[in-house]
Amino acid sequence: MEEKRKRIILIGRSTAGKTTLCQRINHEDLAYHKTQTVQIVNQTMIDTPGEYLERRYFRGALMVTATDADIIVLVQDATENGTMFPPAYNTQFAKPTLGVVTKSDLATPKQVETAKKFLQMAGANKIFVTSSVSGEGVDELLKFLGYL
Template sequence: MKKIFLMGRSEAGKTSLTQALKGEELHYIKTQYTNTQDDMIDSPGEYAESKRFSVGLACFSFEADVVAIVQAADEPFNLFGDSSRAFIQRPLIGIITKIDSPYANIPMVRQWMLNAGCERIFQVDNVTREGIDELLDYLRDDLPHLTMEQAMFKQSLGLNEWDPLPEGVEYPEEPSGVPV
């Protein structure tokens, strides 16, 4: 299972999401510090809300297999700008929580996530668990394991390690005739 790093504003639903993903009963807990559980890293919202602490987001992103921007569907503003993708060297996904809110504006939050560079966006409701199974399926689908040579080859093409090779492109063979 991929290790996921959750970042977002206070009260976006990050901690509730971790409880829903583990099948636990939801109960409010204020995240006071970064929790690095088995397959999840849950950060305090203040890290995303303060320039002073935001460097912590970059640091923790290196400990994860996938980074998730978590935003509630009724968010009044966006914390993640168009260049958010620049500091993250992992797959970046978006998770929209509180999709049942009467003030939800899912198209707007979805657009914010697309602008930030999210490769895939999930819509979840932590209370009813709507969308949780789809997110779990994504997390259970492990990333491909590459050799150093394969990773360097992808990098030479301007690809990330998780990006598929373009159609018709294959890994070069070593002199021994074995693909790298």
């Protein structure tokens, strides 16, 4: 019997790289488009609009949507100076939480380390540093998730 792939939910602010990461994982052409609504990708990924994290009144929608996921994936843009994730953000989901730093190809090593710290403070237990453009770190993430 084939094991069912774990379903992940990608949470992060607008332009963090959630949709681009989905495209990379699915070997699609990388093309930016603004995610307006929750998107289910290949029945294994839930891509959420950044506004769901950025606007407090949408955060309940993230909680409800996350019930359909097995793993919470917090996505942090390495080039961003701050974070939208409050400390211990993972505790509201009661599910395994991992972090993904995106845009590592555009960031300095110091920026990558800062992004990792933001994700650690938010409660990510394991962190992957990725670039959807170069592919850096994506295979490691997919192996961890059991997608490869």
